[in-house]
Amino acid sequence: MLEVKSLECKKSNQSLFHPLSFQVAPSEIVQIVGENGSGKTTLLRALVGLSDIEEGSVTWSGHSIQTEEFRGNLLYIGHLVGVKKELTAIENLRFYQQLTGNRYDDESLFNALEIVGLVGREDIPVGSLSFGQQRRVALARLWLSDQPIWVLDEPFTGIDKRGVKALEQRFIEHANAGGLIIFTAHIDVLHELFSVKKIELQDMGMF
Structure with missing residues (x-):
């Protein structure tokens, strides 16, 4: 609690x-x-x-x-998107999973990006995406997270x-x-x- x-x-x-x-x-x-x-x-x-x-x-x-x-x-997604702009969307999710120790495979990463509407943008550097798309890369973590506590700042924006x-x-x-x-x-x-x-x-x- x-x-x-x-x-x-x-x-x-x-x-x-x-x-x-x-x-x-x-x-x-x-x-x-x-x-x-x-x-x-x-x-x-x-x-x-x-x-x-x-x-x-x-x-x-x-x-x-x-x-x-x-x-x-804890999984915290703040007001700033918190993604690495030099990495692609799929690389960002790989990095996040490795950093947190969550289990993953590439299929689950692609599925998470599909859910947030980023099919076809998986291999584009995140810095080339719009702010809203960068936000969705961050939100894709929610479909991969094993952490029980989620604290999210304006997740429905954009x-x-x-x-x-x-x-x-x-x-x-x-x-x-x-x-x-x-x-x-x-x-x-x-x-x-x-x-x-x-x-x-x-x-x-x-x-």
Whole structure:
């Protein structure tokens, strides 16, 4: 279980949102909502140990998130796509699987790229693809990941209706298998498909 207690994050010495306390258990999907500038991205970065926590705590199964065990259980896709632009789409997925120690074969990599609509672009350097296509290369990891904890910043941005449906289905599969997902989105997703817990950030009115 991921547990957040009285969490506060600051920017320019000002609190971004009111203190947060919540828990996310296996098989749960949580959507973080809030206005632009309310601190959604900062919150996600704090949940994975990439942003400083001013007050409060974030723990996984009662232990610090600043451990190799937590990082080994985590798949984080942030606001930036996080791909190597000099590598092709298929090479990026190979690199990611090797880096995380996930099992893979080339067929599974090609299947993941097909699901995200990149058939025919597997061998093109990612730097030559559009931002939306680069984003889809990153999202293809979701069909390859063994990590139970997914933290995703705006995963539904820049994908078409077919992509949204595929991603919704993958979310449900992951949750039903005991995984947990925390994500941000400006749209309502998984409507009537899965019970999504929503956490709304209440900004402090500083921005």
